[in-house]
Amino acid sequence: xxxxxLKSAWAQYDKKLSQNLKLNEELLRKxxxxxxxxxMNAPLNYEIISITIGVIFLLFILSATIRYYxxxxxxxxxxxxxxxxxxxxxxxxxxxxxxxxxxxxxxxIVELQKSIQTFNRKxxxxxxxxxxxxxxxxxxxxxxxxxxxxxxxxxxxPIRFIVAIVILLILGxxxxxxIYKNLYDKKIRNTIKFLDELSRFExx
Amino acid sequence: MEKDQxxxxxKENQNLIYKICYSYCSNSENRKDxxxxxxxxxxxxxxKFDGRAKLSTWIYRIALNTAISYYRNDxxxxxxxxxxxxxxxxxxSFEYVPEQDENITLLYQFIENLNELxxxxxxxxxxxxxxxxxxxxxxxxxxxxxxxxSRIKKILKEQFxxx
Numbered sequence: 001x002x003x004x005x006l007k008s009a010w011a012q013y014d015k016k017l018s019q020n021l022k023l024n025e026e027l028l029r030k031x032x033x034x035x036x037x038x039x040m041n042a043p044l045n046y047e048i049i050s051i052t053i054g055v056i057f058l059l060f061i062l063s064a065t066i067r068y069y070x071x072x073x074x075x076x077x078x079x080x081x082x083x084x085x086x087x088x089x090x091x092x093x094x095x096x097x098x099x100x101x102x103x104x105x106x107x108x109i110v111e112l113q114k115s116i117q118t119f120n121r122k123x124x125x126x127x128x129x130x131x132x133x134x135x136x137x138x139x140x141x142x143x144x145x146x147x148x149x150x151x152x153x154x155x156x157x158p159i160r161f162i163v164a165i166v167i168l169l170i171l172g173x174x175x176x177x178x179i180y181k182n183l184y185d186k187k188i189r190n191t192i193k194f195l196d197e198l199s200r201f202e203x204x
Numbered sequence: 205m206e207k208d209q210x211x212x213x214x215k216e217n218q219n220l221i222y223k224i225c226y227s228y229c230s231n232s233e234n235r236k237d238x239x240x241x242x243x244x245x246x247x248x249x250x251x252k253f254d255g256r257a258k259l260s261t262w263i264y265r266i267a268l269n270t271a272i273s274y275y276r277n278d279x280x281x282x283x284x285x286x287x288x289x290x291x292x293x294x295x296x297s298f299e300y301v302p303e304q305d306e307n308i309t310l311l312y313q314f315i316e317n318l319n320e321l322x323x324x325x326x327x328x329x330x331x332x333x334x335x336x337x338x339x340x341x342x343x344x345x346x347x348x349x350x351x352x353x354s355r356i357k358k359i360l361k362e363q364f365x366x367x
Contacts, residue, residue, distance in 0.1 A: 010330040
């Protein structure tokens with residue numbers, strides 16, 4: 001084999017090497033995007049569970065409210081609970097739609113960053129509403145649930161009513177905060193970090 | 205932005221760095237080390253690059269000198285940390301030597317058996333650099349380059365004559 005042939009084989013190799021390094025880069029990008037998608041699966045799964053439970057609960061509360069419409073003390077909490085749960089369900093639906101609309105593999109990183117930021121804004125708004133609405137939910141849901149589930153009028157037992165509200169708040173608010181921290185804040189932070197790294201990597 | 209410019213330059217020339225790392229280290233762990241060391245040296249010198257030499261010449265000079273030092277086990281810079289993300293190029297575990305291309309495999313085997321300076325010379329020769337540029341990159345005279353390359357070519361020709 002002549003040296004010139006060897007040099008030309010080397011030049012061919014160099015060309016193929018450049019192509020393969022580009023492919024390798026693309027592969028690394030895909031792997032990073034896969035990581036991003038995995039992170040965002042946690043809030044998506046939680047929202048799917050939330051919407052399912054929310055819809056069932058909403059239907060139950062609505063039917064109970066209709067059943068006791070003639071008594072204002074149950075009708076009013078029934079309506080308030082239904083409105084709160086309906087807003088929760090709507091927020092979950094909007095978040096699911098935003099998450100499902102994210103195209104992790106084919107959209108540019110800037111677009112992905114925008115989508116995550118849009119989701120984050122929506123999440124922050126609904127988080128605020130959810131946290132503020134928990135006390136109202138506790139006060140309104142307990143009477144309608146008591147009467148619908150056990151035919152029990154909680155208004156006749158004010159101490160029990162207060163205890164039930166306190167228990168619901170003690171369990172509900174920290175539980176909800178734990179979910180926000182671990183299923184949303186942490187995951188969104190990781191995702192933003194991955195995307196920032198990718199964005200720096202792709203900047204030419 | 206200096207960092208962005210640097211990343212762009214490195215990505216443009218990553219095949220060159222890959223070939224140097226691959227020629228000087230057969231082991232992927234060492235290759236990763238050498239790759240980081242080269243990036244560190246390039247980053248440290250980047251602000252001093254004045255554009256008088258070609259960009260590829262500048263990269264060759266720094267990368268090859270780093271590889272030669274690395275090969276000689278000169279570890280005085282090893283503990284320094286690079287303040288940019290070294291994942292800007294990530295081919296430490298990436299190998300591309302086409303199996304079907306026996307010549308390239310043999311060529312790498314041939315390069316592996318050369319001393320550190322000859323490795324640099326053959327790489328620069330194969331990458332079609334002029335003797336003048338090779339001399340400038342390695343800091344030796346053009347005559348010295350010509351003599352050494354002619355010797356390497358002779359051995360190379362002998363090894364590949366039967367292929």
